[in-house]
Amino acid sequence: MEFKDYYKVMGIARDATEAQIKQAYRKLARKYHPDVSKEKDAEARFKDLGEAYEVLKNPEKRAAYDQLGSGPRPGEQFRPPPDWGAGFEFSGAGGGQDQAYSDFFDSLFGGQARGRTRAASDTGQGEDHHAKIMLDLEASLQGGQRTFTLRVPGVDSTGRLESKERTLNVQIPKGILAGQHIRLAGQGSAPTGKGTPGDLFIEVEFQPHALYRVDGRDLYLPLPVTPWEASLGASIAIPTPSGTVQLKIPAGSQGGTKLRLKGRGIPATPPGDLYAVLEIALPPANDEKSRAAYLAMAAELPFNPRAKMGV
Amino acid sequence: MSNVNTPALSGHIFEDYAVLTLHDLSRMCTVETHHIVELVDEGILDVAASDGGHWQFTGEALRRAQLALRLQRDLEVNLAGVALALELMEEIGRLQRALRRVGHET
Numbered sequence: 001m002e003f004k005d006y007y008k009v010m011g012i013a014r015d016a017t018e019a020q021i022k023q024a025y026r027k028l029a030r031k032y033h034p035d036v037s038k039e040k041d042a043e044a045r046f047k048d049l050g051e052a053y054e055v056l057k058n059p060e061k062r063a064a065y066d067q068l069g070s071g072p073r074p075g076e077q078f079r080p081p082p083d084w085g086a087g088f089e090f091s092g093a094g095g096g097q098d099q100a101y102s103d104f105f106d107s108l109f110g111g112q113a114r115g116r117t118r119a120a121s122d123t124g125q126g127e128d129h130h131a132k133i134m135l136d137l138e139a140s141l142q143g144g145q146r147t148f149t150l151r152v153p154g155v156d157s158t159g160r161l162e163s164k165e166r167t168l169n170v171q172i173p174k175g176i177l178a179g180q181h182i183r184l185a186g187q188g189s190a191p192t193g194k195g196t197p198g199d200l201f202i203e204v205e206f207q208p209h210a211l212y213r214v215d216g217r218d219l220y221l222p223l224p225v226t227p228w229e230a231s232l233g234a235s236i237a238i239p240t241p242s243g244t245v246q247l248k249i250p251a252g253s254q255g256g257t258k259l260r261l262k263g264r265g266i267p268a269t270p271p272g273d274l275y276a277v278l279e280i281a282l283p284p285a286n287d288e289k290s291r292a293a294y295l296a297m298a299a300e301l302p303f304n305p306r307a308k309m310g311v
Numbered sequence: 312m313s314n315v316n317t318p319a320l321s322g323h324i325f326e327d328y329a330v331l332t333l334h335d336l337s338r339m340c341t342v343e344t345h346h347i348v349e350l351v352d353e354g355i356l357d358v359a360a361s362d363g364g365h366w367q368f369t370g371e372a373l374r375r376a377q378l379a380l381r382l383q384r385d386l387e388v389n390l391a392g393v394a395l396a397l398e399l400m401e402e403i404g405r406l407q408r409a410l411r412r413v414g415h416e417t
Contacts, residue, residue, distance in 0.1 A: 026386065026387060029385055029386050029387075030386055033381075033382070033385055033386060035378055035381055035382060035400075036382075036396070036400065046385075050385075125338070127341070128339055130377075145319040168320060169318070169319045169320065170319060170320050170321070170322070171319040171320065171321035171322075173321075173322070173323065173324045175324070176324050179374065180324050180325065180326045180327075181324070181325040181326065181370070181373075181374070182322045182323070182324065182325065183322045183323055183324075183325040183329075184320050184321075184322040185322065187320065201325060201373075202322075203374075213411050213412060213414075214411075215408045215411070215412055216408075220412050222414060269327060277412075
């Protein structure tokens with residue numbers, strides 16, 4: 001098992017005061033909180049931090065932990081000493097975080113010092129579970145079944161928290177939006193008494209899509225057009241979630257012009273819109289013919305895009 | 312591993328139909344009702360309707376309440392701080408969506 005240097009995790013000295021520990025925790029918690037952090041490994045860092053703080057903020061646990069010294073040399077495996085825990089009484093409940101701590105923490109502080117996990121309500125009703133999934137946009141556009149593997153925290157026969165894998169085959173409701181939840185009734189925890197089982201709430205997030213960018217229920221389609229299609233107007237075929245349609249480009253369009261196709265976004269209630277956003281694509285001047293065409297335009301068109309710059 | 316050929320589970324989009332009472336919301340957040348009342352008093356949660364003095368919340372309120380409670384618990388910030396953090400997070404979300412619309416990955 002890997003030794004955890006809780007002082008290193010919190011970036012503090014071994015003789016740090018309680019005030020310094022609290023200060024370090026608050027600072028790092030703001031930096032790595034999964035709800036606010038943009039750091040890649042925020043969730044793992046925040047979990048380590050919570051575990052370190054759980055031990056170091058509690059004088060009893062900290063004193064016991066300090067007895068271990070600074071741990072084995074790098075590469076060595078850690079084992080709790082045989083007389084571990086003698087003479088210490090870990091009192092009170094912990095922070096109440098509903099998360100599994102490391103094996104290292106469990107080997108030292110075991111079940112008795114673990115923070116109370118979420119209390120089941122007095123009705124004996126099972127707890128709700130929450131999970132987040134990455135979904136392809138098509139699943140919302142067309143509906144359909146998707147299979148996911150979720151990590152579900154549970155309690156094993158000895159009362160320790162453990163994390164189990166659970167594979168679910170879910171019918172995705174058509175028109176679901178990012179940030180919304182699919183509620184699967186009865187798929188949460190079993191009831192403790194004669195209540196009903198909890199529900200499973202699955203929060204949806206979309207993977208990036210090859211064509212569309214998603215904003216709520218609306219879709220944005222970057223649409224390359226030629227200079228003559230934009231200037232002269234044209235009717236062109238474009239992809240939409242419900243199939244190819246002809247889109248009329250008005251004469252005199254510019255790059256960045258947004259053309260709205262009402263109701264052709266995500267088929268939610270009410271349905272979103274699809275916006276085609278024009279991008280003028282220039283033909284390459286890589287042969288005689290195309291160079292001649294550009295030269296003809298240069299000669300024929302009195303066009304200065306920098307006229308307003310006063311140069 | 313469990314069999315993936317089992318019939319698909321189907322559920323509703325929670326936000327589309329949910330009407331939550333104060334008791335529902337408290338239970339789903341596994342907190343006592345006074346914690347939710349505090350979020351309403353601070354203007355963090357909106358009461359969608361009041362049915363004979365009983366508050367009703369939309370499904371959106373669940374996500375917001377859970378987020379607020381997590382920030383309050385994990386970061387040890389007071390409710391005014393939570394409210395400010397949520398407003399700033401929403402503003403960042405708006406800006407990120409605007410950037411994505413013009414093709415910047417955020």
